Amino acid sequence: MKEREKIVVTGLVVLMLITWLGFPFHESPRFAGSSWGGVFGVTGALLMLVPLAYMIIKRVKRLKKAVTKYASMRTLLAWHIYAGVTGPILVVIHSGHKYESPLGVALMAMMLLVVVSGFMGRYLMKQISTEIREKNAQLGELVKIYDHTKKELADRPQETLTIRAFAGFFSRLAAGFFLPEKSSPQSNDTAASSPREMVRLAEAIADVEYAIATHEEFKMWFGKWLKFHIVISFILYGLLALHVYFAIYFGLRWFMSS
Template sequence: MKEREKIVVSGLVMLMLLAWLGFPLHHSHRFAGSFWGGVFGVSGAVLMLVPLAYLIVKRNRKLKQAVTKHVSMRTLLAWHIYAGVLGPILVIVHSGHKYDSLLGIALTAMTLLVVVSGFIGRYLMSGFAKEIKAKKAMLSDLETAYDQSVVELGSDPVTAQSLRPFAGFFTRLSASFFLSEPQQESRRATRDALTLVRLAESIADVEYAIATHEDFKKWFGKWLKFHIVISFVLYGLMLVHVYYAVYFGLRWFE
């Protein structure tokens, strides 16, 4: 379900970007003030308010309890996602690619930024939590295998002693060159030592990957705050746009 949602939303985001990039080929000064331009503008603005409603419900505990009796948060999130992409598409169509005013340019730029930042946060950065969980499970398996190898190698103090020179970081990297794969089955101790070194390398690699993903996860929290802040900036610009549209004469439904 989530994979299908990702494909659909990705297509809608691409459609939005293509609609925005159409301004070199199409430019209409009067479409935004026409009847259909007004329909697209009002419809897009209403849809863009749905994510705001989702944010309010999510942050207000009492309201959340009341709403989730009828609609699940997962459904509300789906509405948030689709409305948050469809609304900007309609708004860009409403503009008629008329980017003459500073307000219009700022409003269009913030609309694109909010949608793209939301897409990145939802489908790219949120995947790090899943990756961390999978890598921690892998790390647990590697550590179990490592502990078993240590126990097996403990019965051979001579071989265990031979591994001490490779305890450091750089010496561990060169261990595979000195502990070559044994050719005879009787060289089991050497084979166990080589397995132990390789397990240690794998554990180090997975631990580094987990640490990197944890850093990205922290950035995801900051990214979410950034997305919320620019969303409110967008709503502020929308209010200014609507105010001036009414102030200078509402011609949409003439």
């Protein structure tokens, strides 16, 4: 996400959580059935259908080709994000903080889970991908320095043997105390070529490689998290459909009997 978009969406998610957490302090049992309550509920439900439309467009090639003539996928994704957060805020307001029926409680809990999981997946996945690119660039620079140093070592067999003595994990920790900070007089007097810096360089490469592997692992798990987000989204739509059905069914019965 762009920085401004990230700030706005984060603010909306925080607003949704604050609105939801208002139930211990506020309850309006009749608001959901009032005119304004209906406006908030219907508007929120329609906005919550926008992410469903985005998922369908993204996966149906013909539909995607037709729709992208008028709006890019990036624009549709922005609609998906904003509608997917704004809709639940309106639905929470529509509820009047009255959570009594099992269906209403399940719908509210699933809605919050979908929004939070989608936000985390979107933000963290982007952050992890960015960090992987940065770490790979950093690794490339370290490898260049390492290759240059390796060529220099060919002319310095004595220092090579000295460095090999600190190849183990615990011995590397003590390298700063025993290895000389400067190279031997006959070698090039550069900081990168000193025995101590050579060990530090090897440790830096190992650390960056470990960080990349860790980020790749997180990225794989977030790929599974995205599938989980899609599954619970469809569960949410099922609960929403039931809620709308019962609202119309019992609402029409009450209207006809009055």
